[in-house]
Amino acid sequence: MAKRYRVKCPVCGEVINLPGSGPCTKCGTPISVDQPCSIELYRMGNMMGAATGFGLYVNEVPYGAIANRESLILPLPYGSYKLHVVCGMNRKCNDPVVNLTPEDPHVCMKVHMKMGFIQNTFLLERVDPSTMPQN
Numbered sequence: 001m002a003k004r005y006r007v008k009c010p011v012c013g014e015v016i017n018l019p020g021s022g023p024c025t026k027c028g029t030p031i032s033v034d035q036p037c038s039i040e041l042y043r044m045g046n047m048m049g050a051a052t053g054f055g056l057y058v059n060e061v062p063y064g065a066i067a068n069r070e071s072l073i074l075p076l077p078y079g080s081y082k083l084h085v086v087c088g089m090n091r092k093c094n095d096p097v098v099n100l101t102p103e104d105p106h107v108c109m110k111v112h113m114k115m116g117f118i119q120n121t122f123l124l125e126r127v128d129p130s131t132m133p134q135n
């Protein structure tokens with residue numbers, strides 16, 4: 001599976017997947033995935049909710065869903081980004097804040113779901129890029 005970029009159209013707000021820079025699939029606005037920074041996310045495979053997409057939020061803004069064992073690249077400008085993942089009633093998440101700076105522009109994160117007694121908790125943890133699945 002090729003790498004996929006997850007972008008939010010700055011004009012119409014549609015969240016889309018692109019294989020590279022190209023027009024928004026909804027309104028045709030040219031979108032560049034060539035940003036100085038990126039966050040790469042990989043959702044660890046798990047049985048629970050395997051068929052369900054986890055809702056992804058960046059700075060409280062909905063950013064689509066991430067499927068089981070899916071990896072996505074979010075091209076982003078420099079800045080500080082709070083990541084949040086939800087699934088159905090499970091809204092507990094460790095909400096990591098990622099600071100993308102010239103010294104640290106590319107961050108890889110793995111998404112886990114930790115089973116809980118009342119509800120499950122999502123954990124996003126930063127990992128070494130070499131541990132990310134290579135497509």
Ligand SMILES: [Zn+2]
Nearest residue numbers: 009012024027
């Ligand atoms: Zn658009």
